[in-house]
Amino acid sequence: MTSDRPILFKNARLIDPASGREERGGLLVRDGVIEDVGPQVNAAADAEIVDCGGQVLSPGLIDMRAFIGEPGAAHRETLKSAGEAAAAGGVTTIVSMPDTNPVLDDPAIIDFVLRRARDTSIVNVRPAAALTKGLKGEEMAEIGLLQEAGAIAFTDGARSVTNAQVMRRALTYARDFDALIVHHVEDPDLVGQGVMNEGEFAARLGLPGIPREAETLMLERDIRLVRLTGGRYHAAMISCADSAEIVQAAKARGLPATCGVSINNLALNENDIGHYRTFFKLSPPLRHEEDRQAMIDALVDGIIDVIVSDHNPQDVETKRLPFAEAEDGAVGLETLLSAALRLVQAERISLPKLLRALSTRPAEILGLPGGRLRRGAPADLIVFDPETPYVLDKRQLRSLSKNTPFDEARLEGQVTVTMVAGRIVFDRRTVS
Amino acid sequence: MKDTSSTAFPHRHLLGIEGLSPLDIKALLDLADDQVEVSRQVEKKKTTLRGRTQINLFFEPSTRTQSSFEIAGKRLGADVMNMSVASSSVKKGETLIDTAATLNAMHPDLIIVRHHAAGAVHLLAQKVDCSVVNAGDGAHEHPTQALLDALTIRRNKGRIEGLTVAICGDILHSRVARSNMILLAAMGAHVRLVAPSTLLPPGIERLGFEMHTNMRDGLRDADIVMMLRLQRERMNGSFVPSVKEYFRFYGLDQEKLSYAKPDALVMHPGPMNRGVEISSDVADGAQSLIREQVEMGVAVRMAVLEALASHLPNR
Numbered sequence: 001m002t003s004d005r006p007i008l009f010k011n012a013r014l015i016d017p018a019s020g021r022e023e024r025g026g027l028l029v030r031d032g033v034i035e036d037v038g039p040q041v042n043a044a045a046d047a048e049i050v051d052c053g054g055q056v057l058s059p060g061l062i063d064m065r066a067f068i069g070e071p072g073a074a075h076r077e078t079l080k081s082a083g084e085a086a087a088a089g090g091v092t093t094i095v096s097m098p099d100t101n102p103v104l105d106d107p108a109i110i111d112f113v114l115r116r117a118r119d120t121s122i123v124n125v126r127p128a129a130a131l132t133k134g135l136k137g138e139e140m141a142e143i144g145l146l147q148e149a150g151a152i153a154f155t156d157g158a159r160s161v162t163n164a165q166v167m168r169r170a171l172t173y174a175r176d177f178d179a180l181i182v183h184h185v186e187d188p189d190l191v192g193q194g195v196m197n198e199g200e201f202a203a204r205l206g207l208p209g210i211p212r213e214a215e216t217l218m219l220e221r222d223i224r225l226v227r228l229t230g231g232r233y234h235a236a237m238i239s240c241a242d243s244a245e246i247v248q249a250a251k252a253r254g255l256p257a258t259c260g261v262s263i264n265n266l267a268l269n270e271n272d273i274g275h276y277r278t279f280f281k282l283s284p285p286l287r288h289e290e291d292r293q294a295m296i297d298a299l300v301d302g303i304i305d306v307i308v309s310d311h312n313p314q315d316v317e318t319k320r321l322p323f324a325e326a327e328d329g330a331v332g333l334e335t336l337l338s339a340a341l342r343l344v345q346a347e348r349i350s351l352p353k354l355l356r357a358l359s360t361r362p363a364e365i366l367g368l369p370g371g372r373l374r375r376g377a378p379a380d381l382i383v384f385d386p387e388t389p390y391v392l393d394k395r396q397l398r399s400l401s402k403n404t405p406f407d408e409a410r411l412e413g414q415v416t417v418t419m420v421a422g423r424i425v426f427d428r429r430t431v432s
Numbered sequence: 433m434k435d436t437s438s439t440a441f442p443h444r445h446l447l448g449i450e451g452l453s454p455l456d457i458k459a460l461l462d463l464a465d466d467q468v469e470v471s472r473q474v475e476k477k478k479t480t481l482r483g484r485t486q487i488n489l490f491f492e493p494s495t496r497t498q499s500s501f502e503i504a505g506k507r508l509g510a511d512v513m514n515m516s517v518a519s520s521s522v523k524k525g526e527t528l529i530d531t532a533a534t535l536n537a538m539h540p541d542l543i544i545v546r547h548h549a550a551g552a553v554h555l556l557a558q559k560v561d562c563s564v565v566n567a568g569d570g571a572h573e574h575p576t577q578a579l580l581d582a583l584t585i586r587r588n589k590g591r592i593e594g595l596t597v598a599i600c601g602d603i604l605h606s607r608v609a610r611s612n613m614i615l616l617a618a619m620g621a622h623v624r625l626v627a628p629s630t631l632l633p634p635g636i637e638r639l640g641f642e643m644h645t646n647m648r649d650g651l652r653d654a655d656i657v658m659m660l661r662l663q664r665e666r667m668n669g670s671f672v673p674s675v676k677e678y679f680r681f682y683g684l685d686q687e688k689l690s691y692a693k694p695d696a697l698v699m700h701p702g703p704m705n706r707g708v709e710i711s712s713d714v715a716d717g718a719q720s721l722i723r724e725q726v727e728m729g730v731a732v733r734m735a736v737l738e739a740l741a742s743h744l745p746n747r
Contacts, residue, residue, distance in 0.1 A: 143673060
């Protein structure tokens with residue numbers, strides 16, 4: 001239980017992204033919650049001491065989008081392996097996607113995932129349930145019962161709901177339960193056979209392209225339905241400047257709409273595909289460098305609320321194929337923070353602002369108590385040095401799947417300690 | 433008993449509750465009170481409609497409303513003919529107006545009409561010389577249901593004015609809800625609408641009724657809980673996710689009924705979906721008026737037919 005010894009983090013660079021406050025100090029954890037935080041924190045006599053050595057102490061990351069293979073594809077990822085990868089990457093809460101087998105569209109399956117996560121995962125797992133039965137986009141799932149079972153949001157995962165009537169009714173119905181609808185904004189008809197960003201590079205590679213309009217049309221439709229229904233809506237990931245404009249306009253109108261961006265669309269662009277590298281085949285696709293820059297600008301401006309890992313484990317069977325035939329997706333839990341810190345190193349965004357999109361905003365959107373350094377908040381914390389350089393070796397990843405687009409990449413910033421609910425679940429000082 | 437001839441009903445048709453004054457409604461309810469007694473005695477036959485022809489023209493299947501109108505007509509002495517769509521020329525492609533003209537040529541005195549399209553009964557009423565009673569048109573109105581509900585409430589609570597009535601369920605598709613909303617508001621009741629937003633017509637918030645999307649708030653301190661039927665094709669993901677979920681959040685069981693006043697009464701226009709919008713123990717429980725509603729149905733329809741008698745053609 002939580003009758004463990006209190007833990008004092010001392011000599012830390014405290015960053016509370018919720019308030020933007022940054023100061024030297026300490027933080028005391030007792031019974032799974034933050035008991036005290038600030039420049040002067042008095043340790044209980046029996047406290048275990050963690051000397052942060054001047055490193056950053058911040059809330060743990062909350063990742064709103066991770067695909068996990070359990071149930072149904074445990075050879076790619078289990079709740080246990082995803083939890084280990086998350087802890088090593090500084091992610092203390094994972095929102096798992098419902099694209100499992102069976103699909104998370106039944107309260108009993110939500111219950112299974114929650115119990116399985118409790119027993120096997122070292123980080124918090126909050127399942128998102130299917131928005132429509134079987135992810136078919138036809139009939140809405142049992143939003144009320146799934147919410148009671150513990151579903152934190154409703155989404156068809158990697159699929160879009162193309163039927164506007166279905167989306168309208170789902171938004172209308174979900175509003176009564178104050179349920180959040182998260183939507184992958186991509187019109188599958190407009191995507192067609194497309195496998196990468198439409199443009200010069202696709203033309204040269206001889207690959208069919210995905211126009212930005214596949215995203216903007218769906219997003220624009222959704223925003224109009226949000227205006228009609230008043231339902232709480234979150235666009236899972238946007239990838240281009242026009243989408244940011246649409247979200248900005250929706251927010252200016254006061255609509256209950258937010259959006260996310262994949263770390264991949266912030267850190268990479270279509271040129272990284274190089275010579276048909278399938279680990280860079282993603283949905284939404286990596287876009288032009290101008291789009292990447294626009295995404296960073298939108299993040300800085302607060303138009304984009306959250307950064308997600310879009311963690312999507314794939315194995316050799318699904319990736320070692322011709323580019324067009326390979327599955328979409330990349331693992332990302334373990335590299336989310338390091339890749340995001342590139343934006344800080346490039347001086348495009350401040351560290352507190354970056355952490356806000358990785359912890360505070362997801363917590364606010366999901367209605368979770370974490371994402372802040374405040375007395376009484378859950379002790380989901382990370383200690384990290386934002387400047388430790390390393391070269392990523394995919395074989396070292398804790399995910400069962402190794403499809404990272406950052407293999408052999410030079411990264412800076414690694415997590416030293418990860419704490420979940422007052423327990424240290426990862427400690428690099430003891431791992432060599 | 434009461435002298436009803438002096439306050440003759442001022443309408444030739446009964447097409448809806450809309451257009452009736454509170455006085456008209458009160459007169460019909462008073463008249464219906466008398467008919468209750470008629471139906472409870474051995475000799476149930478009156479002569480008000482002797483020699484008159486009543487046609488029950490039902491474009492939608494109905495058991496209780498059609499038999500209720502048939503019994504009402506017969507107790508008043510009319511010759512009643514049932515014409516259901518299954519055996520009619522409508523099946524052969526005849527338009528509504530042609531059907532009306534054909535029937536009109538047979539000199540009926542009363543036509544009772546149910547039709548799946550809102551407004552169809554009004555259209556038919558324009559094309560015939562006799563009196564027309566709306567027995568339900570689409571999701572528009574079902575005036576005799578609202579009258580029988582009002583009669584049931586008045587006989588049990590002694591009044592309608594000042595009562596809080598929660599109408600719960602599929603309001604979007606319900607003609608019963610629309611007629612009741614108008615009637616109860618006209619008679620001074622406080623009407624609440626309780627439903628998931630997907631089963632509320634967009635724009636209804638402008639009509640001035642108190643609205644709730646959860647039963648706890650919607651039923652709080654209600655005097656009357658009026659449940660509506662949820663049709664099967666609307667249960668599975670289109671308007672609500674499932675029967676299980678609907679019953680959990682919107683089905684009337686003892687727990688939800690306990691939010692209402694201790695002496696609250698439960699109504700349902702029938703036919704009920706037990707375990708969908710209402711639990712069996714509530715439907716059959718001490719607070720249920722559902723059986724009594726059926727009895728009042730005959731009385732109210734007799735009252736309506738009698739009230740229209742002074743306007744009948746073929747004099």
